Amino acid sequence: DSGVTQTPKHLITATGQRVTLRCSPRSGDLSVYWYQQSLDQGLQFLIHYYNGEERAKGNILERFSAQQFPDLHSELNLSSLELGDSALYFCASNPELAGNNEQFFGPGTRLTVL
Amino acid sequence: AQSVSQHNHHVILSEAASLELGCNYSYGGTVNLFWYVQYPGQHLQLLLKYFSGDPLVKGIKGFEAEFIKSKFSFNLRKPSVQWSDTAEYFCAVTRYGGSQGNLIFGKGTKLSVKP
8 A cells, every 4th residue: 555545446437528536645745646547658647746836747638637735635637538538547646846756656546438 | 858668568477487677768867767566456566766876776576677877778677587476567767856756657568477
């Protein structure tokens, strides 16, 4: 158990819908990263938040957005869903801003878009 | 842009065989290097990491990796694999220092160990 929690574990929805994925980092970790794992693209970085502020964006679609709240949990919002958004979404946390530290991964949310 | 290449998509070994998984990265500056493992249906777990110092790094479960700066490589090794090592292995890098700590992953290598 990494100490990072994600809910829900599974999500099945239809095209065009909107969903919210939630991540609670390890106690004391200020950085939250979101990654998408799909069969064709592999593991890709989406977005990074540090202490409530967006710090970096990766291959994140405009239909996707995220935020980090004062209690440091984070939410990833996916809207106008398409079949191709079906993937495993992981969040990871670490205590620092930069990469000089291990990231601890949550169990992931498996999103299926029908 | 940084990228990570893992040479083998799928490796099949018998128990007790030795393992070496290749990983090369492209980035001109200083990097931190990681190997993560994903067991079937589970989340990513850190096997080992290299930030600086001795280029031969030992990790959990008998795994080790060697950083060869001149070859931009960070290959993962294990002298004798077990059936329980069946999993997918990901090499990843982050830029050393700076303000961006996101991991850049390779495509992964699936390891199947036959009992």
